[in-house]
Amino acid sequence: MEEKARIVVWNEFRHEKEHEAVKKVYPDGMHTVIASGLKKLGGVEVKTATLDEPEHGLTENVLKNTDVLIWWGHCAHGEVKDEIVKRVQKRVLEGMGLIVLHSGHFSKIFKVLMGTNCSLKWREAAEKERLWNLEPSHPITGGIGEYIELPNTEMYGERFDIPTPDELIFVSWFEGGEVFRSGCCWKRGHGKIFYFRPGHETYPIFYNEQIIRVIWNACLWAKPSVFIEDKCPNINNPLEKLSAKNLNFGKAGILQNS
């Protein structure tokens, strides 16, 4: 009876065209692997969109029909048009969910929603990561046990320059000695945002069933029950009767001579 969550998986889709090593892992792009993983779990309608499509595939009409947008970008953050970023931000604030993956921490959309630099430490050494599940009763960790182990990942280390998350879901341990807040939730306007660290382009992380399960869980969690347009209304008529006022006070901008 519950309606399906309408998901759009957005991918920069450049590494997969330009680098042999990435092409071997994701011949049709990371977005198709994520999309097919989500579909397998059911309860969702999944579309994809990429940077090089007109309007980056994120037309007004597409966003109007999207419950949750998943975002992966890395080498071409700067090519995403400010106008589209504003459009996505507006839709998130109206209620659309947003799931930001891995190097998306430096995407324009994540940075405008956070207000911070979103910077971190990093190292590419194919090292082991273990994501500890801090909230085993949260919908985002449904079906995930105590931790997720990834044999080879890029390292991201603290300090991650983000506003304190409303909920901290995963913290990562790295073989090389660092830690990272890998799964973070925020609400901005009426939209739910989840940042999820895993997902480098040279490792087959989006084939990992636990990773896909977390993303799928996050989609269902972030699906809005309502979209609400922004407004800043002038409420001229008070709900309660006001006492008599001094006429010398004027309206701002339309000030009375007194």
Added chain:
Amino acid sequence: MEEKARIVVWNEFRHEKEHEAVKKVYPDGMHTVIASGLKKLGGVEVKTATLDEPEHGLTENVLKNTDVLIWWGHCAHGEVKDEIVKRVQKRVLEGMGLIVLHSGHFSKIFKVLMGTNCSLKWREAAEKERLWNLEPSHPITGGIGEYIELPNTEMYGERFDIPTPDELIFVSWFEGGEVFRSGCCWKRGHGKIFYFRPGHETYPIFYNEQIIRVIWNACLWAKPSVFIEDKCPNINNPLEKLSAKNLNFGKAGILQNS
């Protein structure tokens, strides 16, 4: 021994030039009234800056020597240059405090730091406001009793579209029947931000000693102990010895043929 907090009071300074009613209340601008109120309380060095100065009075050098910036704007938010907004945002994220007053809720700098619309309900009817002190042991409310009463104010009502404050200091009651989160704290990057609702241009609110006391308290609270520049470092050498890795994994962007 503690060094004085270096404050800059920034004012749009337009209403005071253009409207007789405002000129009568603030003949030299709201910024001078705020500045002189703060100086009287001591422990601070106070300068002012306004929209129509070069670089809006907020040069690199000014910001470099500012601990806390106070912001009042209303009818000319759109005239603040994006470049200066970015400069201020960068400085806040490095540690500079920011105090946003009243209609500054719609300033560019507040909106980029919040990531939300910052919209609200409003009414100009010179009605009574009572700001309830929810955190009597917080440094921002030092010397303030249970509440502050303002006989005549513009009304701001919920829903105020902001990220959940880290600390909610004041909630306002309005004669006309609304409520509002009037004193809100956030940390963004290394900077502390305080939004404080009072302060309309047509009411003599910045002559109110309790209001000035709150702003002064907030300056001392927001004064940074350290400024930290943003960086996103590549930490090539792990702290711990890594196990042997599969050579087939490449560096992103500089991928190895395999």
Added chain:
Amino acid sequence: MEEKARIVVWNEFRHEKEHEAVKKVYPDGMHTVIASGLKKLGGVEVKTATLDEPEHGLTENVLKNTDVLIWWGHCAHGEVKDEIVKRVQKRVLEGMGLIVLHSGHFSKIFKVLMGTNCSLKWREAAEKERLWNLEPSHPITGGIGEYIELPNTEMYGERFDIPTPDELIFVSWFEGGEVFRSGCCWKRGHGKIFYFRPGHETYPIFYNEQIIRVIWNACLWAKPSVFIEDKCPNINNPLEKLSAKNLNFGKAGILQNS
């Protein structure tokens, strides 16, 4: 397909037996009015329990089969046995939802879960209250508009001595000049807690459809997807191989002679 939420409405049930004015409003107790209101909205199985039943109606078996417990108490908080409070607390920390109504702010169970005094200002003058909806996209406010208006209520005013809520849903305006955080969410352990202010025994507040709708919404929101028992496990075998250690370090309590 989704299983029904199993609700228990707990009521002290003393005022209704002892005071004519209360008896007239709630002849069979507030719990029966709340229970029947919830049932009408569907999707729930509702039972009731009261102070004077054996084990206050909250046996191990009852709690084991409860998803969300609703709590109303006022004049007999002290008669609730500590043993039962501990039992309820344990079940909340395992995942059971808890909805605390009105004067339940001073119940033992609310105080042990909050860790604070939970005190407030109060006045009985049948005054008007308006609960402003701060989170119109939150599941708890589904179907509720901008505000709920109650013509006659007891006043509760700030400062309400609670830990900062994870989410602040309602703020009340009172005719007499006060404000109050009337709808507050917390997570403790694996359980969700919602404090909802309305509900005095001498006013027919639990017949109000909006009030019942909020409580029903909160039940669905607080329903756990999983119950997790507490443990504090000794993990003797590390996931990673440890480097060689100095034998002089001993186990706490079972210290080696060195």
Added chain:
Amino acid sequence: MEEKARIVVWNEFRHEKEHEAVKKVYPDGMHTVIASGLKKLGGVEVKTATLDEPEHGLTENVLKNTDVLIWWGHCAHGEVKDEIVKRVQKRVLEGMGLIVLHSGHFSKIFKVLMGTNCSLKWREAAEKERLWNLEPSHPITGGIGEYIELPNTEMYGERFDIPTPDELIFVSWFEGGEVFRSGCCWKRGHGKIFYFRPGHETYPIFYNEQIIRVIWNACLWAKPSVFIEDKCPNINNPLEKLSAKNLNFGKAGILQNS
């Protein structure tokens, strides 16, 4: 000019008397080592108190003259009298700072203030710990660099069953593969609470200058500017004039016949 923070270091002081290995590390008890470390940093008056003193050394008079209480306990949590726990809780809610060290996570005072089980995973294998500094601009981390490294510690691992911290200061990496929220801040009532993980009895951790510096920083951070007694006042006289009310509504408990 600023008055010195009045600190009491409380120690269970049992391991040091009963176990040779502990006696060798802390011959006069951990409290004396902590106290002397704090004194060396200046700006504080430091006293100590232990379990086996009358009233555990925490008389009404001692607490009345304490700004910040530091708590270490482990094997005798159960011997701390409930009456003293209530007294300390009351004082924290009035404003006294509380710093809970290591195994103090299971102390009665920490559990009553948190409302949760405060359980975690643990292992004693003398392994390496690295505490990452997530908030380099926070007063608690003044003078601490990117991380603190401890060559040998007991391991504590997530999930740590605590309410979401207001501020998360340190996250630990452990050699054996776990992570832990090692430095957590909360406000309860008017008091600031800091949980700091390091400090096992068999390792010389309280001789570590960085550890003592964090504790000292936390003392200055938690020092209250004001103590406020709890009250729950009946405010019979409203600030605003009420409209006429129906006399049929009665006072709770003192209900009118109607």
